[in-house]
Amino acid sequence: MVIHHAKNILLSVLAFLVMGGAAAQENHEAMNHGGMVMSGGKGSENVRDPNAYADGYVRGSGLYTSSKTHLMMSDEHLFSSLLVDRLEYAHTNDGNAVNYEAQAWIGNTYDKFLIKAEGSVEKSRIADTRTELLWSHAVSPYWDVQSGLRNDAGHKLPGRNWLALGVQGTAPYWLETEATVYAGSGGRTALRLTVAYDQLLTQHLILQPRVEANVYGKDDPVWQSGRGLSDATLGLRLRYEFSRQFAPYIGIERSQNFGKTASMVRAAGGSQGETRYIVGVRFWF
Numbered sequence: 001m002v003i004h005h006a007k008n009i010l011l012s013v014l015a016f017l018v019m020g021g022a023a024a025q026e027n028h029e030a031m032n033h034g035g036m037v038m039s040g041g042k043g044s045e046n047v048r049d050p051n052a053y054a055d056g057y058v059r060g061s062g063l064y065t066s067s068k069t070h071l072m073m074s075d076e077h078l079f080s081s082l083l084v085d086r087l088e089y090a091h092t093n094d095g096n097a098v099n100y101e102a103q104a105w106i107g108n109t110y111d112k113f114l115i116k117a118e119g120s121v122e123k124s125r126i127a128d129t130r131t132e133l134l135w136s137h138a139v140s141p142y143w144d145v146q147s148g149l150r151n152d153a154g155h156k157l158p159g160r161n162w163l164a165l166g167v168q169g170t171a172p173y174w175l176e177t178e179a180t181v182y183a184g185s186g187g188r189t190a191l192r193l194t195v196a197y198d199q200l201l202t203q204h205l206i207l208q209p210r211v212e213a214n215v216y217g218k219d220d221p222v223w224q225s226g227r228g229l230s231d232a233t234l235g236l237r238l239r240y241e242f243s244r245q246f247a248p249y250i251g252i253e254r255s256q257n258f259g260k261t262a263s264m265v266r267a268a269g270g271s272q273g274e275t276r277y278i279v280g281v282r283f284w285f
Helices: 002-033 259-267
Strands: 079-092 095-107 111-122 125-140 143-154 157-171 175-184 189-196 205-216 228-240 246-257 273-284
Touching (some): 079 246, 095 125, 111 143, 157 189, 228 259, 246 259
Antiparallel strands (some): 079 095, 079 273, 143 157, 189 205, 205 228, 228 246
């Protein structure tokens, strides 16, 4: 009796599968004959129209159509930016000064025209400035190669012009790095290196140690710069970012002259090193 019931159940399942397969085949043939073919079928009149949901607008035509028919990628646009990395009031035992360092650029993802400016204002006059006009080209996701011109000027100081070649980018461990070599008239050469690191204490409070050093290949007594390691500056700034674009800060900085530069400064009655207490603001747009 059990075997008989099992046999009936098996026959019922087989009949259901056969009838279901036949129905599916019949339905498929009906769809083909009725013109309801999937996209890519031949001879169909109901293939989805790519402009069916465009309300009559067709790409490449119309009153406001651009002359360019290809899609614009982000690296085809021109962008610009201004970063004032340091605008600060510095207090020392020898006097006070306003220091600044800024970069402005215009270009695309790979190539930019870049202006760098750094200087100091003392006793209502510009004590010294460094201005660079550079062409910057991206060679990797984190590094740009920069080349161009540099000009140094100062109060009652002769101008110095240089050719510049360097790199700027992010080294391992997120070290913001600038390294540039210079060649000037009269056989002058120089190397400038800057390294900074942003340590996030919170999402808004950031501690930044910063080191800058200058090396010269030839004595320049007028500018009080000697051959070899001329000077180095170690700074520590604590800033609070109200937004990524605006951040006031306080800090302390130690500047020191070395070697022949220190001898020249002492001979002129100056100090070979000083500590500066800083309050300033960083912003960009």
